[in-house]
Amino acid sequence: MDESTVQSKDLGTGKLARLFVVVSVIFLAILASAPLRPYFSEWRTIQNHYNSLARDAGAPAIAIGVKQIWKPELGVTDRCVTCHLGMGSAQAVAGDQLFKAHPPIPHDPKQFGCTVCHGGQGRATTKDAAHGFVSHWDEQMLDRNHLSSGCGTCHNKAPWISRRELDRGRLLVESLDCLRCHRMDQKGRGASSDLSYAGIKGFKSEWHKWHLDEQAKQADEVWKSSYGPINDSDVEKISAYLRTRMGAPRVVEAQSLAIERGCLGCHKIDGRGGEEGPALDQAGRKPIGDLNFAGVPGDETLVNYMRRHFIDPMGVVPGSLMPPQATTAEEADLLTSYVLFLRMRKMPSEFTPKERIRRDFIGEERAALSGEQSFGAFCAGCHGSKGEGRNYGNMNLRFPAIGSADFLDVASDELIAATIKTGRPGRKMPALGSSGGSLTEEEVKLLVAYLRTIQPAPPSLAEVSQAAVDGETGRRTYQQDCAACHGSRGEGTELGSPLAAADSKASSREAMYQGIVQGVPQTAMPRYSVYDARTLASLMSYLSSLPRATASRAAWKMGEGVADRGKNTYARHCAGCHGASGEGKLGPALGNPAFINAASTNYLAATIMRGRSGTPMPSWARDNVNYPRLTAIEALDLAAYIRRGLAGK
Amino acid sequence: MATSRSILEAITRNRVYRSIVRRGLADTNRNRSLAIFGNFFLHIHPVKVNLRAIAFTRTFYLGGLSAAAFFILVVTGIFLMFYYHPSVPRAFEDMKDLEFVVYMGLFLRNLHRWAAHAMVALVLLHMVRVFFAGAYRPPREFNWVIGVVLLLVTILLSYTGYLLPWDQLAYWGVTVGTNMADAVPFVGEQIKFLLLGGNSVNENALLRFYVLHCVVLPALLVLLASVHIWRVRKDGGIYLGSPGGEEKTSGSKEDDISTESKAAD
Numbered sequence: 001m002d003e004s005t006v007q008s009k010d011l012g013t014g015k016l017a018r019l020f021v022v023v024s025v026i027f028l029a030i031l032a033s034a035p036l037r038p039y040f041s042e043w044r045t046i047q048n049h050y051n052s053l054a055r056d057a058g059a060p061a062i063a064i065g066v067k068q069i070w071k072p073e074l075g076v077t078d079r080c081v082t083c084h085l086g087m088g089s090a091q092a093v094a095g096d097q098l099f100k101a102h103p104p105i106p107h108d109p110k111q112f113g114c115t116v117c118h119g120g121q122g123r124a125t126t127k128d129a130a131h132g133f134v135s136h137w138d139e140q141m142l143d144r145n146h147l148s149s150g151c152g153t154c155h156n157k158a159p160w161i162s163r164r165e166l167d168r169g170r171l172l173v174e175s176l177d178c179l180r181c182h183r184m185d186q187k188g189r190g191a192s193s194d195l196s197y198a199g200i201k202g203f204k205s206e207w208h209k210w211h212l213d214e215q216a217k218q219a220d221e222v223w224k225s226s227y228g229p230i231n232d233s234d235v236e237k238i239s240a241y242l243r244t245r246m247g248a249p250r251v252v253e254a255q256s257l258a259i260e261r262g263c264l265g266c267h268k269i270d271g272r273g274g275e276e277g278p279a280l281d282q283a284g285r286k287p288i289g290d291l292n293f294a295g296v297p298g299d300e301t302l303v304n305y306m307r308r309h310f311i312d313p314m315g316v317v318p319g320s321l322m323p324p325q326a327t328t329a330e331e332a333d334l335l336t337s338y339v340l341f342l343r344m345r346k347m348p349s350e351f352t353p354k355e356r357i358r359r360d361f362i363g364e365e366r367a368a369l370s371g372e373q374s375f376g377a378f379c380a381g382c383h384g385s386k387g388e389g390r391n392y393g394n395m396n397l398r399f400p401a402i403g404s405a406d407f408l409d410v411a412s413d414e415l416i417a418a419t420i421k422t423g424r425p426g427r428k429m430p431a432l433g434s435s436g437g438s439l440t441e442e443e444v445k446l447l448v449a450y451l452r453t454i455q456p457a458p459p460s461l462a463e464v465s466q467a468a469v470d471g472e473t474g475r476r477t478y479q480q481d482c483a484a485c486h487g488s489r490g491e492g493t494e495l496g497s498p499l500a501a502a503d504s505k506a507s508s509r510e511a512m513y514q515g516i517v518q519g520v521p522q523t524a525m526p527r528y529s530v531y532d533a534r535t536l537a538s539l540m541s542y543l544s545s546l547p548r549a550t551a552s553r554a555a556w557k558m559g560e561g562v563a564d565r566g567k568n569t570y571a572r573h574c575a576g577c578h579g580a581s582g583e584g585k586l587g588p589a590l591g592n593p594a595f596i597n598a599a600s601t602n603y604l605a606a607t608i609m610r611g612r613s614g615t616p617m618p619s620w621a622r623d624n625v626n627y628p629r630l631t632a633i634e635a636l637d638l639a640a641y642i643r644r645g646l647a648g649k
Numbered sequence: 650m651a652t653s654r655s656i657l658e659a660i661t662r663n664r665v666y667r668s669i670v671r672r673g674l675a676d677t678n679r680n681r682s683l684a685i686f687g688n689f690f691l692h693i694h695p696v697k698v699n700l701r702a703i704a705f706t707r708t709f710y711l712g713g714l715s716a717a718a719f720f721i722l723v724v725t726g727i728f729l730m731f732y733y734h735p736s737v738p739r740a741f742e743d744m745k746d747l748e749f750v751v752y753m754g755l756f757l758r759n760l761h762r763w764a765a766h767a768m769v770a771l772v773l774l775h776m777v778r779v780f781f782a783g784a785y786r787p788p789r790e791f792n793w794v795i796g797v798v799l800l801l802v803t804i805l806l807s808y809t810g811y812l813l814p815w816d817q818l819a820y821w822g823v824t825v826g827t828n829m830a831d832a833v834p835f836v837g838e839q840i841k842f843l844l845l846g847g848n849s850v851n852e853n854a855l856l857r858f859y860v861l862h863c864v865v866l867p868a869l870l871v872l873l874a875s876v877h878i879w880r881v882r883k884d885g886g887i888y889l890g891s892p893g894g895e896e897k898t899s900g901s902k903e904d905d906i907s908t909e910s911k912a913a914d
Contacts, residue, residue, distance in 0.1 A: 034756045066750050077742070079749065123745035136816070 043082045043125050046098065050085050053095040062090045066125055069113040073348055076113035078122035080130060087114075106197055106247050112351070117150035118142055133301070138287035140302050142340060145333060148248035152284060152341035155353050156270065157366075159199065159244045160373055163256040169241020172234055180226045185249045196249075198242040208235045254338035259373060261325055261335070262381020264438070265430065269342065272438040273378065274423075274430030277322060284343035292317075307336045314394065323381075323392045368442050371450025378432055378439070379447075387454055389615055397428070398586055398615065403454040406612040409519070409527040410603060416448050418598040427589050458517045459533035461510065464540070467533035474542030477535055484609055484621030485524070485632055490546040494559025495524055495605055495632035500549035501556070512540050524558065524602040526610065559636050561601070566641030569634055573627065577616060582646040586616060591646040604639035693878065695886060702887035707782075711775035716874065718768035723867065725761040733813070735859035737852045740815035765807055772803050784888035792880040795873055802870045809862035815855060823850050823858070 038044075044064060051061045067088055068079045081088030085099050087109055092101035102109040115122040120141035124130040132140040142150050151158075161169075173179065179188030184195040195203075204210055208230055215227045230238070244252045264273035267280045286302060293300045295316040296308045305316065310332050313322035326332035349357075358364040369377070376385070379402070384390050387403015401407060402416075421433030421444060432438040439447065459467075479488065485496030490506070492498030505511040505520075516536065519527040531539065571580070578584060582591020589595060608630065611619030620630040630638070660666055661673060675681040682696040701707060732751055733743045747754035776796060779785055785793035808826065812819045827850070831841040846853040881887070 035753055037756075038752055075738075121745075123742065123749060125749040129749070 041125070042127060046083045047085070049096065050090070050093065050099055053093045053099065054091070057093045057095070059091040059093050068122075069110055071113050074112060074116065074351060076116060076122060078113035078115050079125050080114040080118075080120075080122065082125055083127070083130075084114075106200060115139075116153050116345075118147070119150065136289070138289055139285065140288060143301075143303055146250075146303060146337045146340050148251045149254075149284060149337050149340035149343070151246075151248050151251060152343045153345050154347055154351065155246075155355070156281075156342070156344040157355055157359065158246065158248070158251055158255050158341070160259055160367075160369060160377075161240065161244050161252065161256050162373055162376060163253075163260055165237065165240060166244065166253060166256045169237050169244075172238050173241060176228075176230065176234075176238075177226055178238075181222065184245065195242060196245055197247050198245040200246050203239075203242060205239070207239075250334075250337055251341050254334045254341065257331065257334045258338040260376035260380055260385065262377065262379055262383070264378045265381045266322070266428075274428075274432070276428060276430070280339065280342050282343065284340040285345075303336060303340070306339050307332050310335045321392075321395055323390075323394070368440065368446065371443075371446040371448075371453075374439060374443055374447040375450050382428065387451065395428075396586070397584060399428070400588055401612060401615050402451065404612050404614055405455050405530045406610055406614075407607075408451060408455050409529055410606045410610060412521075412603070413448050413452075415598045415600075415603060416451060417444050419594070420444050420447060422594045422597075424589060424592045424594050427584060427592060455529050458527075458529045458531065459536060461513050463533045464513065464537045467537040469541045470534065470538045471542065473535055474538030474540075477531075477539045478542050480622050481528070481610075482539075484629065484635075489549070490543070491549045492551055492556055493632035494636055495609070497523075497553050497556045498549050498551040499543060500546040501551050501553040502548055504553040506543045506546075509540065509544075512543060516540070522602070524605045526606045559633060561633070561636030561638070561640030563637070563640040563644040566634075566637035566639070569630065569638050570641050570646070573620070573630075574638070582642070590642050593645075596643060596645060599643070601636070601639045601643060604642055605635050608635045608638060693882075695882065698886065699889060701889055707889075708887060709774070709778060711771055711778055712878075715768055715771040715775055718764045718771055719870065719874075721764040722761060722768065725757050725764065726863065726867075728757050729761060730863060735813070735856050737815065737855060740813065740855060744814045744816070765810065769803055769807055772800055776800060781892060782888060783890065783892035789880075789884055789888065792877060792884070795877045795880065799870065799873050799877060802866055802873065806862060806866045806870065809858040809866065812850075812855060812858045813862065820850060823854065 043066065047062065047064050051064075054061050062085065066079055067081045067085075067090075068077055069081060069088065070077050081090075083098060086092030087100075087102040089110075090099075093099050113122060114120070118141050119139045120132040121129055121134075121137050121139070128134055129137070130141075173184070178184075178195075179190075181190035181192040182188050182195050183190065183192075184198075186196075211227055212229070215223050218224070246252070263269070263280070266274045266276035267278065268275065269280050273279075283306075284302075288300070288302055291300075291302070291305050293305065295312070295318075296305050298304050298308075307326075309316045310326040311324060313320050313324060326335055352360075359366065375387075379387070382390060382399040383402050384399070387401060389399055389401030389404065391398045419429065420439065421431065421435075423429045423431035423436075425431070430436070430438075433444065434440050482496075482499075485493055486499050487493050487496070490498060490500030492501070498504060499506040505515045513536075515525065516528050516531070516539070519525050574587075574590070576585075577587035578590045579587075583589055584592070607617075609619065609621040609632075611617050611622075613619075618624055618627050620627065620635065623629055661670075671687060672680060672684045675684045685691045685694060685696050729747070732747055732754065734740060744758070747758050749755075751757075779793070779796065812823045827841045827844050830844060831837045833840055842848065844854075844857070846857040
């Protein structure tokens, strides 16, 4: 035998061999943990806990195993019910929050699975993974405050109602004690119908009359004492409120706040709105991996990101021009609820809600927005909630005060409608007409009509007749507001007719009143809605007292401005705010083709002379320490220069 | 004690047993040789082996460990195949099911992944060891070539397996890789088309990579590895010489061959 032959008795006894055995045993023990670990998983522990609680409560025990709601037609495999046992087929038992039944909703929770409404990762069976708070899963579960935003997966057309209307309706319902007999949104008591879904299920339009009839028939004390007459406008308000009851009060409230913030002025939702910012149709479903959390303190969740974005948009999105939208925590949460609602998914047709089928497949028109709603939704964000104009520090421009009486007096309906429809290309004002898919013709008309209501109504002729006359007021008003165009003695200028002429309108009291309060269409004379009765009476008295002029009204013609003469005036007085070639700086872009198209000479001359109080645009007809007066012909020259396009073409 | 011994004897003398186990624990060297030589699985080893050849520091057992890693990969891979559909929405969903629902699914997948990484590392180290040992020099040059091809097959196995989960990482990894193949002059476009089974990374690419990963490349690997190991045996086992010097086999090579041929049944 050579030495290299190994004897069997040499194996199995050395130090190495012993070490090998020990290491092997340890290794096998560690390896055994792999098949054993699934028996101690999170969900198994929870299910065992459920069974012990069920035993105590007398409910049937469940078979231990992964449970799921499986809807292949929706792509849904939701294993949430493995732990949330009361929400699946198992019976809800008390003793642990986890085993509660699903709160009442209009749908059977098993109809669509869980993730369609709640988000998260349905296929997972551990808590963090199932709730979606793991890396590489894009859709996080909506948290408790924003639960009803999940409705937006399928229903993206919640009824539009302003916050004011919503609050009014809610106040009426509560103060009229409807909740004495009805339940609504988890409030109220009584055996009468639950109104939480009145907007879906519908209700009698003659409900008030029905209630009165019932009251007359019933002998019940409660009936007798808790119902009473309601005036028609309140009935309508309550009906409007009931139409918004869809089991998702938070979303309705969130939307009502959003639609008075003017989001659609810069963003498109559902094809409607401006294009400064991105379209928001899927904003509530943004993949979490795409978000940059550098500017967002706290947890890296979509909810946090959106919330912070409303408070400090420019800190969250570098390069953003969006001004902050939320000033209180409540507003931030509500706006977050709304934006999370924008998460619509395409569904197989049997799962598409009826109102979407009516809109998208049958082509039913949506209900026209009221002027107030359109204004809130499209205009308020930039122009202010009362049209007072805004000046966001990060943008080198002021948004015009479209609610200013000086503007509305001077602007015709056509100018306003044209501006709404075509916008100002190249500037921030979007084209909101039907060609852009935003507002229909009818809605534009309603919006213009709403703008008119922002102005206070001028006093009636009767009121004026009864007001006290003050000579000094009359004289001063005339010299400040009228003299530049009509002449300091009413003799007329190139811009304004001779008021002191024998055949001028000013000779008749009614005509004078009409001329001032309604303006004179097709001329540069705008409305003057800003005078109170006293001032108006004084002014009219002063006008009457002007000595007769030799000029004749009939012979008067408005002068023609010469554009070249206006060039210097423009460069000296206007270019500082409006830009050397009218590109717009602090003031609107006078060189914008859409503006020139819409603005007539009359409009321009009237605006120049009148100014716009409350904004940096001064009245060039008045003496001012900082700016010189412009004469009538200078104003006309300037108007001609602007109309020519400023660039000299 | 007596009963257990008699039970043992009853079993081992049984005809069925003897048809399966031809030789029990052997007591003579000849019987030991025959036990190894006559067994399908064990005769991959030589009947006699030089002690220096099986020293840890000679090979660090790297070749054997690579084969072991491959074995783990095949076993875990087959188990994974039971749950995996190589079609586009199902692939990712099946990965989720494996992670959350299948008993030991996560362990299977993770083991498969770790073994894959280990195998690549081990074959690379094996290559380094062979190089520094000088075990590629004549007559072993062709075995080295086979080894390099095996390395390539291993890496291709890793690459084709990467796409199968059909997640973002997989998808973009394949996109980048096939675009790199596209950049090869003259034949690049055809190579990319061949790899993807089309012009874009879609269901066809997934299926193709699946077949490559589960059938073609493993078969190729087994074939080449068999030749590789057979060549090692035929060249006299592990190289025992010094890295730069002559081979010193101490004559046992001749003995092994004669012993094998004498013991042939």
